[in-house]
Amino acid sequence: MRASRTLNNPLFFLLPALLLIIVFYIIPLVITTWVSFTPLRNWRITLLSKYIGLENYRDLFYFITHDPDGILVLKTTVVFVVFTLIVNVLGGLLLAIATYIIEEKVSLTFRLLWLLPRMTPLAVFGLIWYYFFYGSPQGTLNAFLLHLGLIDKPYFWGTDPRLLPWSAWAIIVFVNGLVGVSYGMIIFYSAFKSIPPELITAAKVDGASTWQIIRHILVPMTRWHLVFVTVWQLLSLVTSYTHLFVLVDWRIVDKWHGTTWALFVFNEAFGDVKNQGLAAAAAVVLVIIGVLLGLVTLRIMRFSQTTPEPKGDL
């Protein structure tokens, strides 16, 4: 009787997930928020007990408004998130459609190839792009363009001031897009596969073109997945910094044209400056923006309508 009551309690089933969320999300968030009100620097943990109010937030605002590179961090973040999101969602959708339409054997190879950037270790992936965009005639891109006669001398693609800011932004979007696009591809592809094949066959019998099948069957029936991938990718991009770190640290792109808000947080905390208090303040702002963006996107894309209430009694 007692065991049955326990099993009927929803908390029992939620507990493992709740514990994980509390331990790995809520507690770090609370700690980060607290750190943002302390003067923690150089990992001097004893400073954690010193409360300094909103000083770090004031310094952060001061950085954005007064530092010539402060505003650049914001611009880079907006450009990076918006364009990479477009690449990841629309690119993922296009790849999924392509792999859905073509023959399964070829499709499998094609999907595996697109998964390579995601499977490649970060250092190796960074090295590939280091040599690809390298500013000497031996750099892959330069060598290729020189060979075709499209340029007459090599370029430092990510750092040449004549090409900035868009060259650096294009590189960070391109490199991150290559990694992220496969995520959408897999989700969308599996969603297409779950659509009853009779629907496609019926449409074909009725004389629907491929475009019409895509427009009227595939996309509408995978709306939930579209919303999910968009929100997931949006939140990932807002907080993503690892690939950017490699691109900036290896000087493939200009420092400030490759630094997003998330990378700024990382550099403040772990770079030469080691101002963990300020980094925490920037991280808290990032979390707030992320939550707002996530909620707004869910609303705009009408996420609730894509997940109807379950029918019947439990």
Added chain:
Amino acid sequence: MRAKILALLLVAALIAAPLAVPLARAQEQPPELTGNWQQDVIALGKWFQAHGVTKIHFSVQAAGDPNSVMRMYGIVEAANRINKVWADNGINVKITVDTYWESDFKKQFDNFVTQYDLGQNGDFFVNSYIYIATLAADGRLLDITEWVQKYWNSVFSDFYAPLMKAAQYKGKYYGIPQDTEARPLYIRKDVAKCMGWDLTGLAEKVKKGEFTWADVFLKAKEAKEKGCADWGLIHRRGSAHPDLIQFIFAYGGKLYDNKTGKLVVDKTAIYKWFATEAAFADAGLLPRNILDWDWATQIHPTIVGESKAKGGTGNTLFDIGGTWYWTEWQTKDYYLDPHTHQKRPLTPEEVKEKFYYTLFPAGEKGDKPVTLSQPFMWMIAANTGKDNPHYNDPAYKKAYEELAFLIVVAASDPVINAVHSIISAHVPVRKQASALLKNKTFINNLVNLKLPFSQQVIDAIAPIVKKTANPINIEFLANVSYMLDYTHLAPSHPYYNKLADIFKDALDKVLKGEMKPADAVNYVVQKVKADPDLKDNTEIIGEIPAHWSLVPQATTTTSPAAGTQGTATTSPAQAQTTTGKKGGGHTGLIIGTIVLIIIIIAAWLAVRGKGQ
């Protein structure tokens, strides 16, 4: 009743007895240091033995180029010497030392600070003096002022005074100099010969301030025009800012105000520095992306290499480097041999044959030549001894601290210092070590590894000694020692690293043609003012000189890659305009972003309302 009282007293005595023992121990302080090393070591050893400590464990975290391992083994050797003294005197206590090496000294600093509060840091931290201010301000270094004073006459009066000053923060000692260096201007003799330039007496001319950076520029240009060199000047990347801030001193500027204890942004000198480098880059004498160049695969191969026309890795006439380059070129495979097409180190003879060296020349006539030293220090962590018994007892803690200091005193031994200097091409920090460089017996003993070191240390340094200990290197060290008379130190200030980072970013923009020198100076000022820490700790002095150029009457040629950059001169008014525009744009964008956020929230609320 009496029996009850007696019983209570007995119980109280039994409880108090174990507590009383540590209390008694705590009151028994270790012997005070006297300034006599042998006597102090023995007294301390006896104290440890009497208090039941037979094994003492320390660890050292050191950093640097591969030839500088004595920074680590110096501590090991010192501990071994103390062990020997104790053994000779029948004291049954032994020190063991764990060593941790990191080639990147910044990384080692990162390790130290992240490990400190977790108690995982080394007891000894051997790194650049620039970290003393930061670590001392955070309370992570042991204040050794009292003991330095006690050992002043017997040991530290022999050290070069400016170096001992560099070991201080707010008037207190937090380190002992371990090594130092000068940063010469290296000149390729073969390139000079190719262009018909006789270098005889040049070092003297530089010393007198007769050969300035304008002359360096003209000679570099000539070398390139005559096809003798691929580049006119090569220097390290931005992380090596000490090499480059020499320009500030060479142009008569300063970086630190001793009276106020604040950092200084000297606009005049910084402008001249940026304009000088811009002139080199515009004329194609210095790679525009030099701050992106890799240390091992680009910078050094170009400094030591043959010209590209001869199938080499490229060459240069001038290089701003450090004394340690001298032996690094002999131990690392930087040179691409045109005969074998294999990379290999240079021989000492080849290094001598290839390179002439002078002080870093004066900026302009009337200025003085300079060099810059960034001495390494033996630093003792404030929690030293933490891994040993009864550390939390103040008496034991003090004993471990005293022992750590005695280890550093032993590691500062002239022989250890002289050996380190020779094998790593650093300059000795004390006069007795400098004298040893001229002592033939000592040199012979070093070459034959007949050193008063424990076998563990001899085995560790033997391969390096074999490659580097030779008369040519020793002569080089003796020849550059005079440079210390012209030396400057980078500021020992907790926020200096931040300022150096800004210099690096600004210079990169100048070299790549993204900013004119005057814009870059204003960029530095703007960045300093935007950082509350720097703003409160930095004085901004001087003005951007109007119509200044590196080589008067001659404007530098504009290379196609220069973009917006033309000459080395920039109107300050022009720069102000650019910066002003940027400032205006910021406010607009900030307001724009806030408005955007408000619109998004409003839209969300509207959609939410509709949904309900």
